[in-house]
Amino acid sequence: MNKQSAKSGPKQKPFILVDGSSYLFRAFHAMPNLTNSRGEPTGAIYGVINMIRRLLKDYDPEHIAVVFDAKGPTFRNDLYPEYKATRPPMPEELAAQIEPVHEIIRAMGLPLLVVPGVEADDVIGTLARQAAAHGMETIISTGDKDMAQLVNDHVTLVNTMTDTISDREGVTEKFGIPPEHIVDYLALIGDTVDNVPGVPKVGPKTAAKWLAQYGSLEEIMRHADEIKGKVGENLRASLEQLPLAKQLVTIRRDVDLEVTPETLARQEPDAQALRDLFGRYEFKSWLAEVLGDQGEQDAATAVSESRYETVLTRKALDKWRKRLAKA
Structure with a gap:
């Protein structure tokens, strides 16, 4: 069966693997240049978290991992020093959004993996292989064409940006090869x-x-x-x-990991941490969800409160003087 719509996903709750690095770059380039009132960039944060929220809504997984590339070289650089050498440096506006994305993912109760020496693809490939060996159906959420090599009878790709799912037949239809x-x-x-x-x-x-x-x-x-x-x-x-x-x-499927699919269980969200983070980055509708019955008014208040900073040191005062001088 060639699945081309997210509505035709598997009936049982699958193991979800999110290619966080792929979505981070795609969200950064796809989203408008959003900022909060502090001037902090928020477009990539919003894009990545929005895609993850959709996955949670569509599949309600019990086991999930969001995987990002670690800083530094990998074994591929040892094989070929010119690997990725032509890539431009990461824009500062994107680099500034990585840690906030990680913080929100953790606050959502989702396991987050960053493994040095390999790429996110290799971690995902290893976990997908382990899951298949235990009879778990796996969905890899990614926009990376390289991931098509991981598709089999137990592993399917979903791209939330194009609203498509690719199983074995879908890969063959797209690339002309299995x-x-x-x-x-x-x-x-x-x-x-x-x-x-x-x-x-x-x-x-x-x-x-x-x-x-x-x-x-x-x-x-x-x-x-x-x-x-x-x-x-x-x-x-x-x-x-x-x-x-x-x-x-070739995506590795034999990375030595400290976790297994069974241990990557979804946890209860940290409501207070989400309140603080959504307030800081001014995601009002998400903040209202966390506040529940307190509603939109309290969300607006929390966002407003997040705009203030208590100045306690000479260094902090000098920073604000410089910012005001440029205003």
Whole structure:
């Protein structure tokens, strides 16, 4: 069955894995430049939390993890120092929103994972494999095409930004190949964003065609002399780097983790922490939900109160003098 609507999700409560890093970047670029009255950026915070809230509403999971990339290099940088080297630095406005996103997720009672040395994809791949081994149906919430390699009979992708779900048939329909061939497909086309070298001039259609004909990247490489034209020349010139490209795009499923799917249970939200955070970042409708019967008026009051800062030190006073001088 090819699922293309979030309404056709599995009946049992699935294990939810959220690709937090993917949604953080997508929300930052998709949302308007929102700020609170302090001038703090809030667009990415709102976008990420809004998507997570929707997942909770749609699936009401008992087990869930929101996974983010850790700072610093990963094993892929050891394999290929140029990995992601062409990416521009993270905008300051985005970097400033990472910790608030983490704080709100924790306050919502959701397990948050940041594992050094690997990427969020690898943590998700490992947990999805473990969950499948225990018979748990898993939904990975992401906008990253690389995650298609993880899809199987127990693992499905959902993209809340496009309102689509991709199972095995959905992946085949989208890419022209089944999930088992996605790694080879990605190695052939490369990835300019992550600076993964592929075969020049080989795009999705050519990669899918070759895989349909030869069955695997290794077989394509063995039959490289049979492929004519400029793409054939480019393939033969790329033979030495293709195994490396395949390593770089392969999501690990064997990361040594201190948690398991069974231990990643959803907890009760911390209402006071959410009140403080939603008040500070001025998310009035969410704050009203936390306040419950106290309603919109108290939410507005809490937001208003969050705008004040008690100045107790000379340093704090000097900071405000400078801000007022620029006003």
